[in-house]
Amino acid sequence: MMMKVVSFSALLVAVFAGCALAAPLSFDNLKKTSYIAEAVISLPYAAISEPVKVYYDAGAGRSRVEYYHGMDVYVMREDVGKHGYQFQINPVTDNERTNVMTCFGINGTKDDPITVQSLIPDLSKYEKATNPVMYRGLFCDLYTYSYLVGAKSNTYSFYVNRATGLPVGFEMRGYDDLLGSHYDEYDIYFYDFIVTVPSNISLYEPPKGMSCGDFPGPGVAVHHHRGGLHMHEDYEAAEKEVGAAFDSFKAQHGRMYETEQEHAKRLNNFRHNKKFVDAMNRRNLTYTLALNHLADLHDEERAQMRGTFSSRTDYAYVAETPSPVRSAARDWRTTGAVTGVKDQGICGSCWSFGAAQAIEGQYFLATNRTVPMSQQALMDCSWGFGNNACDGGEAFRAYEWVLQNGYIPTEASYGPYLMADGYCHPEKADKGPGIKGYVNITSGDMNKVLDMLDNDGPLAVAIDASLKSFSFYSSGVYYDSDCGNTPDDLDHAVLAVGFGTSVDGEDYWIIKNSWSTNYGDRGYVRMSRRNNNCGVATDAHIPLL
Structure with a gap:
């Protein structure tokens, strides 16, 4: 089998020694090429660098994506079943095992088929620069795709080794097309690229045995497709008015789409979301909505940013009653008990943020020190208590692991959040x-939840965040009767960090989300306390230091 290999250290030696190299690979055919590639995906804003290796068999409809040197493996197969099949292999630690590689399978559906994934974007719109550039020590042809809206320019730059025609790097300044996450700057640095057909079927099957x-656990039905490199299909663009608003959205949030199909699908999502926001705002509610960084996502995509469930069986609503000893308002953000707003990204790990941040609050109250604790440790280590890392979990299960382990590591020492x-x-x-220990606050008792939040610090809580109105909350006090x-x-x-009453007399909770500061009021939402709307008082926990 003919193979073309680029290893940057070896390639530099070959170039400077004057060795003859094979004819460059055609740029036009690069997207259709089967290959094995190693790269690092860098997210500068989030300070995350993910090593990734991809096996891509274009003809057979199979791909294998390995993160962190095989720690997480995702295999997508279009050739299995009617709608494809995906399996993932992750390290699982429970009460009986430590870091045992375990396989979980997901069948595609008509509405959500499994498709192969590639590190190479659609290059049909890219334009080649006149002169080569020096990039990472190599002479490269530079291909760019950019657009200008107002004063902001968004550009993708794809660097191809002039001698071999193979990829060297990919810089994205806008929407992260390959990962399907929130807007950020992304860089992909290729380190090895082998042009071959990785057809060995063992790559696309679980290991023997x-x-x-x-x-495991209550998250059995909560699955998130997370190969990380998905390219979506779309259709034609729509009316001019929506198109103009979409252009403004792209400029504000740095969105850029690789294909006309992708652009059309995102425009269609945006169209429906815009109509929804406009209609809701015309109803003169206690809150307003706005198109935010989620406006080009489908409902199912937004669902991937939620990842908890509740095992409570004792729910009984107890209405709020006035208390002479309860504060009229409380905001733990003003004390130092609340760390900065974070972004969970494309991982159903919200439960780990709530649990870790509740511990942070208790630690501050005990020591007067604001120290971020490791969400990643809770994800990695609490499988034995029924949590599923990126595929969902519950705060109290994380506390059970902390009790068994004896402590939660600090974020700085355990390592950064990996997504x-x-x-x-x-x-x-x-x-x-x-x-x-920890306290499972009486489910549905508004008074007990309020009193604990008032006197004892921020609480980890679970809510119903499934409504589109919650996704596009902007200001005011959020109340939706369907919540x-x-x-x-x-x-x-x-994380519940406080409570208060609006000037219009609407009682509310102050809730810290984990969808970045682009969401709501700089990452926060004021949620109505009326009739326990959205369930803030249904499943609340507080750890005890």
Whole structure:
């Protein structure tokens, strides 16, 4: 089999020694090429660098994506079943095992088929620069795709080794097309690229002796496709008025789409979301909506940013009653008990943010020190208590692991948030605080939840975040009569950091979300306390230091 290999150290030697190289690969055919590639995906804003290796068999409809040197493996197969099949292999730590590689399978559906994934974007719109450039020590042809809206220019730059025609780097300044996440700057640095057909079927099957089951715990039905390199299909663009608003949205949030199909689908999502926001704002509600960084996403895509559930069976609503000893308002953000707003990205890990940040609040109250704790450790290590890392979990299950382990590691010592299921390694990190236990606050009792929040600090809570109105909250006090409050309704974990009453007399909670500062009021939402709307008082927890 003919293969073309680029390894940057070897290639530099070959170039400077004057060795003859094979004819360059055609740029036009690069997207259709089967290959094996190694690269690093860098997210500068989030300070995340993900090593990735991709096996891409274009003809057979198979791909394998490995993150962190095989720690997380995602295999997509269009050739299995009617709508494709995906399996993922992640390290699982539970009460009986530590870091055991475990396989979970997901079948595609008509509405959500499994498709192969590639590191190479659609290059049909890119234009080649007249002169070569020096990039990462190599002479490269530069291909760019850019557009200008107002004063802001958004540009993709794709660097191809002039001698071999193989990719060297990909800089994205706008929407992260390859990862399907929020707007950010992304860089992809290729380190090895082998032009070959990785046809060995063993690459696309679980290892011998390993079977692929369902996810453990209550998250058995909560699956998120997370290969990380998905390219979506779309259709033609629509009316001029919506198109003009969409252009403004792209400029504001740095969106840029690789293909006309992608642009058309995102425009269609935007069209429906805009109509919804406009219609809701005409109803003169207690809150307003605005098109935010989620406006080009489909409802199913936004659902991937939610990742909790509730095991509570004791829900009974107890209405709020006035208390002479309860504060009229409380905001723990003003004390130092609340760390900065974070972004969970394309990972259903909201439960780990709520749990870790509740511990942060208790640690501040005990020591007067604001120290971020490791969400990643909770993701990596609490499988044995029924949590599923990027595929969902519950705060109290994370506390059970902290109790067993003796402490939660600090974020600085354990390592940064990976946006991926990782290896459990608390013994290599600095010990953060331990907990003596935790309180499952009486489900549905508004008074007890308010009193605990008033006197004892921020609470990890679960809410119903499934409504589109919640996704586009902008200001005011959020109340939607369709927002559920039973345990079965809860699907997103957040942090309650305070409460108060608006000038219009609407009582509210102050809720910290984990969808970045682009969401709501700089990452926060004021949620109505009326009738336990959205279930803030249904499944609330507080750790005890």
